[in-house]
Amino acid sequence: MTTKSLYKRLLGVGFAAVLGGTATTASAGLSEGLVLFNSFCAVCHGATGEGQAMGKSLVDDGAKGLEDLELLAVIREGRAGTGMAAWGDSFSAEEILDTANYVRAMQGKLGILLEPEDPIAGDPLAVAGRALFNGAANCVSCHTVGDAGGQVGPVLDGVYTRLGDDGLLEAFSKPSASFAEGFPVKVIELNDGSTLRGVARNETATSLQIQSLDGKRWRTYFKDRVKSVSDSKSSVMPDIYADLNRQQREQLLAYLRSL
Ligand code: HEC
């Protein structure tokens, strides 16, 4: 499961739906939590978490007051010297989360919101590179990373795995040295003598499509209605590298390596 769908599932909507008696797909994790709770926890904590002889109430102020991480930790690690076992030995991380969310629902509280972990939080160089990528260097206007970005250039998720150190440096510092697969650039000379350049697709004997510079539209040109069509030797990716200082280059490369 992706972090995103996990994230969605944990939003309060699902809990409200279950508490109101209408199970929806958004509450899938919650119904899993319910099954787990009934099978493994209710015997000691009671069917609605009210507490029994062998287990305390999970809906009293003490249990409600547990921080999300404490709640997860108690279920995962148990409480030494008490009847509360370490469920982490038998539950998966997701099952622990589902069960904890069900406990929260019984408490009438919102589900646990796990902040998706920032994979580059520990790498200040890459963090600075990301800021450049999305900001001053504006790579994001043409390239998508994750959910966001433009469509003129290739999606850069996994680019480091694809290109390695040398390939990455070359693609970034000499965009025209080689074109990424699937991004051939053509020059079209129109009948009025003007020229245009862009990434081409669907070339046939009589026509081809050229991508608009914002990446959003493809326009068809008929070869017999233009003066000429030829291969471009330069990429549509501008040589941004030349305008960056050494530190900025290193930052951007560190970010690209993290993708
Ligand atoms: C064999 C009985 C038993 C079972 C089964 C059991 N618990 Fe417990 N649980 C306890 C006891 C006893 C405590 C109180 C520990 C203490 O004194 O701090 C406790 C404490 C807790 C607490 C901490 C409450 C607080 O106020 O600090 C949580 C949360 C909890 N259990 C959740 C669960 C969940 C979820 C399950 C099922 C996966 C489960 N327990 C299964 C006996 C049980």
Ligand code: HEC
């Ligand atoms: C105007 C659009 C545009 C901008 C802005 C742009 N690129 Fe590109 N980029 C492209 C295109 C188109 C390609 C594919 C053609 C090629 O390889 O030159 C490409 C290719 C790449 C590649 C190679 C990808 C692969 O899969 O082989 C990398 C890496 C890259 N760009 C990084 C960057 C970085 C870093 C920036 C910001 C400093 C940036 N690009 C800015 C359009 C752009």
